[in-house]
Amino acid sequence: MAERTLALPLPDDPSDALAAVVALRREADRLERAAVAHAVEQGWSWARVAEALGVTRQAVHKRHAKKA
Amino acid sequence: MLFENLWKGHRAIREIVERAEAYSHQLGDDKIHAEHLLLAALDLPGGAARRAFERAGADPAAAADAVRWTHATALRKVGVEPVPEAALTDPLDISSTRTLRGQFGESGKQVFTLAAAKAKLTRTRAVDLHILDAVGDLREGTAARALRELGVAPGAIHAAVLDELAALDRAA
Numbered sequence: 384m385a386e387r388t389l390a391l392p393l394p395d396d397p398s399d400a401l402a403a404v405v406a407l408r409r410e411a412d413r414l415e416r417a418a419v420a421h422a423v424e425q426g427w428s429w430a431r432v433a434e435a436l437g438v439t440r441q442a443v444h445k446r447h448a449k450k451a
Numbered sequence: 452m453l454f455e456n457l458w459k460g461h462r463a464i465r466e467i468v469e470r471a472e473a474y475s476h477q478l479g480d481d482k483i484h485a486e487h488l489l490l491a492a493l494d495l496p497g498g499a500a501r502r503a504f505e506r507a508g509a510d511p512a513a514a515a516d517a518v519r520w521t522h523a524t525a526l527r528k529v530g531v532e533p534v535p536e537a538a539l540t541d542p543l544d545i546s547s548t549r550t551l552r553g554q555f556g557e558s559g560k561q562v563f564t565l566a567a568a569k570a571k572l573t574r575t576r577a578v579d580l581h582i583l584d585a586v587g588d589l590r591e592g593t594a595a596r597a598l599r600e601l602g603v604a605p606g607a608i609h610a611a612v613l614d615e616l617a618a619l620d621r622a623a
Contacts, residue, residue, distance in 0.1 A: 391529040399528045406525035
């Protein structure tokens with residue numbers, strides 16, 4: 384099965400490639416926390432934030448409510 | 452958590468977790484990972500882990516930057532340029548931490564479990580040394596890559612920890 388071309392280059396060294404996954408996931412988490420906090424500050428409901436993230440309201444509330 | 456059962460009420464453990472939590476927060480993470488425990492162990496009063504770290508040929512003062520360098524380099528390898536971050540506050544601001552109680556990442560759990568096993572073997576309470584030893588055993592992940600960046604050879608941490616434990620025994 385042909386895989387879709389990656390949007391990012393795949394490092395040859397597996398250690399580098401997997402470390403990049405960790406670093407990107409970490410950045411994505413940080414971006415999510417900041418984006419959710421900003422949305423809530425702007426008056427977005429948890430339901431709307433959840434819809435935008437494509438997760439359940441419970442999931443987004445559990446992950447972000449005490450930190451936002 | 453497993454470590455709480457093993458070392459319940461241990462002051463040094465509480466201090467390491469508190470500091471690891473502060474490092475996690477300041478480095479922009481939301482869980483305690485191996486690298487945060489490493490940085491916390493290097494801060495512990497008494498300085499046994501710090502001495503062992505130096506004995507292994509690494510500079511404790513460069514450890515936090517090595518962790519950040521590791522993340523930044525990993526991003527650059529896939530063509531993502533990280534935004535420069537502010538320096539860590541010095542001294543570490545413990546009060547700024549959110550409560551991460553129980554929110555350990557997998558590498559953090561692994562380090563604590565391994566450190567507990569090592570502590571049992573040596574029957575010593577040199578918690579910071581066992582944490583450092585356990586981090587030194589990791590082959591992959593941010594902490595392992597940061598140690599490589601600091602020039603730590605495989606096995607060097609373990610040898611240095613054994614030397615430091617022997618020195619503590621002699622002093623006791």
